[in-house]
Amino acid sequence: MKTKIKDFLLLGLFALASIGLQAQNPEKVDSPIPRPEYPRPQFERSDWVNLNGTWTYAFDFGKSGRDRGFQKSDGFDKKIRVPFCPESELSGVGHKDFIETMWYHKTVKIPANWDGRRILLNFGAVDYESEVFVDGKSVGTHWGGSSSFSHDITSFVKAGQEHDVVVYVRDENRSGNQPVGKQCTSFGSRGCFYTRTTGIWQTVWMEAVNTAGLRDCNITPDYDNNRFIFRPRFRSIQQGNKFRVSVFDGKRLVGKREIQASNTAYCDIRLRKAKSWSPESPFLYDIVLEVIDRKGNVLDKVNSYAGMRKIHIEGNRVFLNNKPYYQRLVLDQGFYPKGVWTAPSDDALKRDIELSMAAGFNGARLHQKVFEERFHYWADKLGYLTWGESANWGLSHNSTEAARNFLSEWEEIVVRDRNHPSIVTWTPFNETWVSGESRQYNRFAIDVFDLTHNLDPTRPINDASGWRHVVTDIWTVHPYDQDPESLRKKLSVRADGGVYKHHGDKEPPYAGQPYIIDEYGGIKWVPKSKRKDSASNSWGYGNDPKTEEEFFTRLEGLTDVILSFDHIWGYCYTQLTDVEQEQNGVYNFDRTPKFENMERIKKIFSKTPKELTN
Template identity: 30%
Template structure:
């Protein structure tokens, strides 16, 4: 069994207790996990009562009941099926909710279904004493039509966003209620251009298995007749609060906000404003939020008989000129955001992690390595993900889920042509961008919004990114905007963002097509780089032949972990040069984990192998922060090479040494021998810890515990599920070696309720 995480602070987000009323036992008959092409240590621990946590920590209510669990499911024949709902019928299959039906965790593991039905029943708890019953969905991909007791309750479009419907008038209060959901998911369908991210019916290397259905939590809650529908509270580093509390009615009632210190549970401020009208107030002597000190404050909001819990951090995001260079600022000081491209895919759950422990483990690993940021790549996560980032102190660059890629993709039996949105589709993209901003802006950790990724779905006959950027700034003036990360940059937004994998080109006077030259009027950032790969044995690969066949499309394959760590060290060293010499203000390493046919993650897709030499990566990343700090001091002498000046357009000097420059910190040289805990890709050593997570206490920065392995059982059978061929290991796909049993180990969870180590990414405490 996995040790449970310490969520001490997470439990305090609501001043009111959010006790989940136990649901009547759902019928798990017929449900079982379908063995996926690759498991994780959490695959068989998800259970039939998944994600029991309250799903919306920024607006929590005390009277609620989860509807997660075993539902029933069946395909539908066409879009017209929505007009003939199967009321009071037993659907053909049992399915776990939340899940993607393509996943093993769902119990279905089917192919993408254009049309499908999901059904469950529930009773309204007698403890629900308020007037109205609200039904909430975290996310359904892509269109959902919801029926309650045979009546059409609502329709929602958008696969990444939450929605709520008042179902009071449809309920049988003293009887069992039927909930039926029709889902239409037009992934790759002709003429459909909509926010889809990397989902495709034809996975190939950087495009992955799609997710259909109810993939985030479902719950009901009780509220009074005039209830709070939305809550936006933004606190600045000096204690200024901008608040808007929206209600279900056209009310001008008074609303009360109370701010509570988490550590002492002491009320530190109370203010009364008018509902549905923005208002401001000040909170004295707050501790600003930062990656090194992620201080959060609990909030209670009262409107008549309605009371909800929330939380916030006080921080200010801005940009400014420091020593003549545009820089991102946190709380008025230059911060160097450095993180990973975080895809959010899971081999057992696709879009849905097996549980919160698994989800948070990825974040803990990034924090331990020294990253202070992640880029959530063309996917929107559950609210609990952003809550964990708030708690851990991880900045988030949040992508808008992309439309179809600009380039044509050709497959064996079809070609996904270059499709750009028409006027209606562009308007829908803009509407869903609004949803992204409004729903995620309460989370303190979000630092920047990203509108377009590498031109995917970006209209080129005119430049829509300018208008979209203005819209984002109107909805959320408290963050920076990266309008076009990578390519097709026409000057919109706050960042001059370069993508180049072979070597970084960050805020530098050199660039490669399709990126554009560094624009010194904006912040120079390396939006993607790295991407170096390291192939592993078949036990750690997504065992679908089509995916394995694309591994050789990886930008670079390093045959040993020693080589992989060496190359990572050199690339981080190049970025360090550009921080110290040029105008580099941040970077994003590709990527957190392997995904299907990609083997370029810090971790394998199953989260069982951690590739980095932890101490070396911690050191290299710390040097990036130190170099950035040195650029904030006007008296700091920058290195000069043969009369060559900073930001000069002259070519990179040939006399610049290949070895570590003299101005870099001591101890920067890479040790040729990887640490013992790391699995070698060239040989198997039974005495090693193949999980690659065990580190000595001397390399674990306090207060993080060492990532020691604990036993988890492998799947009962090594037989591949039907429909998936397991290739024989060969030099062309995976190392031909067996896997020792203890590779199926999982790390002990890090207790992140304590303060994070100092020196990880906030200017005032850099060494």
């Protein structure tokens, strides 16, 4: 009897342990939906279905999946947790080698009450090329690893029924024809290159939209005239329909207007004593966008918001809301230990901004990655300036195919994010290394500059951060000198009025633009508690400081040099957190503080130039 009881207890303990293991493994158990929040806060509809969670997948190393009929699959053998990439721990896969092609599958049910409306299948981002199938039929293809896209699947599905959705992914990040960013093109992470991201890495969702509903709406703040300008686009035009905009200050309606709905129309709403948006006071107006038929029925309703702010350049100064504004930025690469390019939660996105502000920064240069819309939402809410950048590394900048791929993706990025008040600069390229003849690159850079200004004339453009400038509104450089006096000598204005440039005669003459140090520092420091776990190829710029005091002395010395120059109008310190083997962050990779005295960090990065303190 005792033996039976003992065996029963052992079996019970084994069962409990098994349940525990399964709960930690999405291959075994469908965990609660990850990243459940609505992914597009500036264009939010109430009728939507989050498709994150367990999908099935198959790698296709032989690129033979189409021949084997994978597009008609009703489920693959292995499971993955979307929206985390297969390289990540959070995906439940953790495959670290190259994945040039793979397939996803999920069975989705279309809500019965969606009958009669357009049904959109939306992807926050899929790296890089994708084709989507419903019940074996192709519904659309997309190129671009960082931009969001939608497929109208109305004619392929029926309300109230289940359908098989298959996503094919092709990601050739060593081809030179696609933006890669800091994804490593060799097997293991090295230098400033880190774990790769393949396939779905942002939220997937469905929503139902009226056939005459909104496609999008460009909202431009006109700070000087106390008004917002709205430029809507509709899915189709029906005579008699109207476009209605309502602007709220909290619960108080402060502006409302209706116009005839057409893709050539726009409207403005003037506000009495408009409240401005700034880091010091990040006020946001809530906005409701509606499409109404001739009988007054609401066909489509979208919740949005906007900030009243102006960013412009006068001489060598950047102005925010018509006042000179010095930017104290930090480099943020947006990598996460368990999620790679995907934050584990919405709170993690918010927390990164809070950590940066706690360290004394008033914004960030978002580096070699297009951040998801939820990050921009939190930057808008918290009052955090950002520079939007592409993941251009990996492109062969003299290649016409690479240029063609980049231009279409960059257009989607700018159009998606241009309504966010927190974004104050566009940076299409970073450190464009161009070998040989550069005519094609110069043409490429000019095309990107012109395209960006045509899509968004409200923000300055930093054409190629810190490196090979061609045509630019802001002149940026990346001096990583570790000795303050060496940095002072390099950055001093020459007798002929010239300034330090990386490429001298290969760049156009400096024309008096705002001169910003948008990378510097990068001082390595690893706390004693982290040293035993430090990567064997761990690194930072220059020689490692021997003590914390030496670190602080160097950091403050370099920063004070930059602040002391009148011709310099902002900086960006490298970087917010460590990223894998690159250990020069203000915080550790797991977002824990590196220093007991973080107040000293904040004091250094909160300093302002003498011009602002007089």
